[in-house]
Amino acid sequence: MNNKQQHILKRLATGEFCSGERLGEELAISRAAIAKHISALQALGIDIFSVPGKGYRLAKSLDLLSQETIQSALAQCGSQLPLPFVTEVIDSTNQYLLDRLARGVTGEKASDLLCGQACLAEMQTAGRGRRGRHWISPYAANLYLSLYWRLSRGIQGAMGLSLVVGVVIAEVLKEYGVTDVRLKWPNDIYIGDRKLGGVLVELVGQVDDACDLVIGLGLNISMPEEKSTTIDQPWTDLSQTLDCVPPRNELAVAILLALTAALTTFDRNGFRPFVSRWRTFDLFDGKVVKLLMGNRQVTGICRGVDEQGALVLEQEGVLVNYMGGEISLRSVAT
Numbered sequence: 001m002n003n004k005q006q007h008i009l010k011r012l013a014t015g016e017f018c019s020g021e022r023l024g025e026e027l028a029i030s031r032a033a034i035a036k037h038i039s040a041l042q043a044l045g046i047d048i049f050s051v052p053g054k055g056y057r058l059a060k061s062l063d064l065l066s067q068e069t070i071q072s073a074l075a076q077c078g079s080q081l082p083l084p085f086v087t088e089v090i091d092s093t094n095q096y097l098l099d100r101l102a103r104g105v106t107g108e109k110a111s112d113l114l115c116g117q118a119c120l121a122e123m124q125t126a127g128r129g130r131r132g133r134h135w136i137s138p139y140a141a142n143l144y145l146s147l148y149w150r151l152s153r154g155i156q157g158a159m160g161l162s163l164v165v166g167v168v169i170a171e172v173l174k175e176y177g178v179t180d181v182r183l184k185w186p187n188d189i190y191i192g193d194r195k196l197g198g199v200l201v202e203l204v205g206q207v208d209d210a211c212d213l214v215i216g217l218g219l220n221i222s223m224p225e226e227k228s229t230t231i232d233q234p235w236t237d238l239s240q241t242l243d244c245v246p247p248r249n250e251l252a253v254a255i256l257l258a259l260t261a262a263l264t265t266f267d268r269n270g271f272r273p274f275v276s277r278w279r280t281f282d283l284f285d286g287k288v289v290k291l292l293m294g295n296r297q298v299t300g301i302c303r304g305v306d307e308q309g310a311l312v313l314e315q316e317g318v319l320v321n322y323m324g325g326e327i328s329l330r331s332v333a334t
Contacts (some may be wrong), residue, residue, distance in 0.1 A: 002035055012058045013062045052308070070256075088120065089122065089125060090121040093120065097148045100113050100216070120252060142218065144218055146217070154210060159267065162186050162201045168258045193234065222239040285304060
C-alpha cells in the first residue's frame with residue numbers, strides 16, 4: 001500500500017463520505033487517479049462504495065493501528081519497550097522479525113532488533129499458524145502481532161513458552177470481560193468451544209546458549225463474514241462476545257505489557273509459576289482426549305500440564321506426560 005492509498009484510507013476510516021474531488025485536491029492528483037487507488041484498496045478486501053454526488057465511503061468505520069498511539073500508551077505506563085514497527089500490509093509479522101534476525105546471523109547486515117521489539121500489521125498476505133497452516137489475515141479486522149525476545153536460558157529453557165503466551169492472552173481478555181476464554185494445549189485460544197486465536201513461537205539459537213525468540217499472535221477481533229468461509233473449524237471473534245470491543249491499539253498495548261512481564265518471569269523461573277494459571281483456562285481439564293502424533297494416537301483423561309509444559313494424560317490410572325511439536329489434541333465424546 002503506497003502513501004496515497006494510506007492517506008485515502010485514513011480519511012475514510014471514520015465511515016464518513018469523502019468526495020473524489022476533495023481527495024484529489026489533498027493529494028494533488030486527478031479524480032481518475034483517486035478511482036484507481038480506491039480500486040487497489042478494494043482489491044485488498046476493503047469494502048468501499050461510492051454514491052454519486054457524495055463520494056466514497058467505507059461500509060463500516062475502521063479501527064486502524066497507530067505506531068504513535070501504541071508507543072505513547074506504552075510510555076505512559078512507564079514501559080521501556082522499543083518503538084514498535086507498525087505496517088499496512090506484510091507477508092508475515094513473524095517472518096519480518098525472523099528476516100531481520102537472519103541478516104545478523106549471516107553477517108549480511110547486523111540485526112538492529114532490540115529485545116521487546118514488536119511488529120504489528122493491518123494485513124498479512126502469508127500469515128501462518130502451527131505446522132505451516134495458513135492464517136486468515138484480512139485488513140484491519142484482527143490483531144496480528146509478533147514480538148522479539150532474547151531468552152538467556154537457551155532453547156532448552158523455552159519449554160512451555162507457548163503456554164505462557166496463551167495464559168497471558170487469556171488473562172488480558174478476562175480483564176476486558178471475556179468470561180469463557182479457554183486454552184487448548186499447546187497454543188490455541190478459545191472462547192467456549194470456538195477458536196479465537198493462536199500462538200506461534202519460533203526459535204533461533206543453541207541448545208545451551210541464549211536464544212532468540214519470535215512470538216507471533218493472531219487474534220480474531222472482527223472477522224468479515226465473507227472471509228470466514230475459508231476457515232475450516234469452528235471460530236469466533238471478540239465482536240461476537242463483547243458488547244464493546246476494545247480498540248486494537250489499546251489491546252495491543254495491554255498484551256505487550258503483560259507478555260513482556262511474563263517473559264521476564266519465565267526467563268528467570270521457567271514454566272513452574274504458570275502451571276496453576278494455565279489450569280484455570282484449560283479447555284480439556286478432566287475430559288477424555290485423543291492425542292495424534294504422526295500415525296500414532298493415544299487416548300486418556302487430561303490432567304493438566306507439568307512444570308515443563310508437557311501435557312499430562314491419565315491412562316489406565318497412570319499419569320503419562322507428552323510433549324512434541326507435532327502433537328495435535330482432539331476431544332473425544334464420552
